[in-house]
Amino acid sequence: MELFPGMNGLLDYSTYIFDLDGCVYFGPEPAQGASGLISLLSGLGKRVLFLSNNSTHSPHEVVQKLQSMDIHVLASDIHLASTLLARYLHETHGSLRLAVAGEKFLHKEMARFDHTVVPLDDTSADCLVMGRYLSFTFDCLVECVRQLESGGHFYVTNLDTHHPGPEGARQPETGALAAAVSAVTGKTPFSVGKPFPYAFTSLLNDLALDSRDCLMIGDSLNTDVQGAGNAGLDTCWLNPGGASETPSDQPNSPTFTFPGLAEVLATVQQEVR
Known part of the structure; x- marks a missing residue:
């Protein structure tokens, strides 16, 4: 794990916002550690949400997919790009x-x-x-x-x-x-999908969340890390390729970097002890 000095530990947040594709699952396959991590965070009283650029499925379909992976969440926890765009167009x-x-x-x-x-x-x-x-x-x-x-x-x-x-x-x-x-x-x-501000500000405003209490977890530097960082959230970048440095054209460095959710889970388990 890479962590910037003076930053929070992984458990120092009240809300965890996960990306879906390439983070929690890869097509029909769950990411290693996904079920255990989400279950542990929920058991610790943490709020777990999902913010995805998925425009193919409904929240209920995503819930069914997650349930098949032993990940149990509510449809109201799933926030998707289709809904964001429909809402934005009506609001504006x-x-x-x-x-x-x-x-x-x-x-x-x-x-x-x-x-x-x-x-x-x-x-x-x-x-x-x-x-x-x-x-x-x-x-x-x-x-x-x-x-x-x-x-x-x-x-x-x-x-x-x-x-x-x-x-x-x-x-x-x-x-x-x-x-x-x-x-x-x-x-x-x-x-209006990630990394654009509306995706993050609408979620924070709707649920009365303080950005400082939220951690965004995702695999994309461009959408997850940059978008969340611009909105004032700390970020956890999943970097299975092992790139040693954040590309120079990225203004927001991730707060944490892990190869995948299995390593995030192992670190959270250590912090719990």
């Missing part, structure tokens, strides 16, 4: 007509926040909204381009180009699909 623009390129849950969240979801080929939409779309095709790309050429604004749940899957294999993400649309249209999408 009211009810909109949205053409959505994404999975079913993304469509449902937009409708739940009083937006009207129209077919992707309906160019009367105010905005194009994109999430990770497992059925993305060339025809879908053509319709997305047409939406923006018709004057629609461009929003995405997140800008990640990939996330870690089984055995660390890169799984294409929303940002990769959005990059194709941008390459054709020259338009840059707007996002």
Whole structure:
């Protein structure tokens, strides 16, 4: 473990905010130590939350996946990029007509926040909204381009180009699909997912959390460490590759660095003793 002098110990927080993909699980496989760590923190009276750029699944689907890994949490503990974007659009623009390129849950969240979801080929939409779309095709790309050429604004749940899957294999993400649309249209999408401030400030404000009492745990320097650091949270970077230094272009250094959750669990167990 790497720890900056004068910083807190791992147990000196009241709330622990975990990323999901590449942190708690890799595709269908749980990360080593994930179940034990989350169970131990909960047993110690700590609050455990999850903040993810996942735009494919609902909180209930995530809960079911976690339960299959012997990780027991509530749907209300799961905070996802789809919900963040639907809420942000309603807060800033009211009810909109949205053409959505994404999975079913993304469509449902937009409708739940009083937006009207129209077919992707309906160019009367105010905005194009994109999430990770497992059925993305060339025809879908053509319709997305047409939406923006018709004057629609461009929003995405997140800008990640990939996330870690089984055995660390890169799984294409929303940002990769959005990059194709941008390459054709020259338009840059707007996002509120990590690392952007809205993802963190909305969570802190909704739950009346003090950023100084929270620790963000994730595998991405760009989204988890930088985003949380900018919001005033301490961070725990999971670095299975063993990079010895934080890249020089990253303004926020992680508070803690571990290879994975198994090592975080071992350290927490030592602190408990």
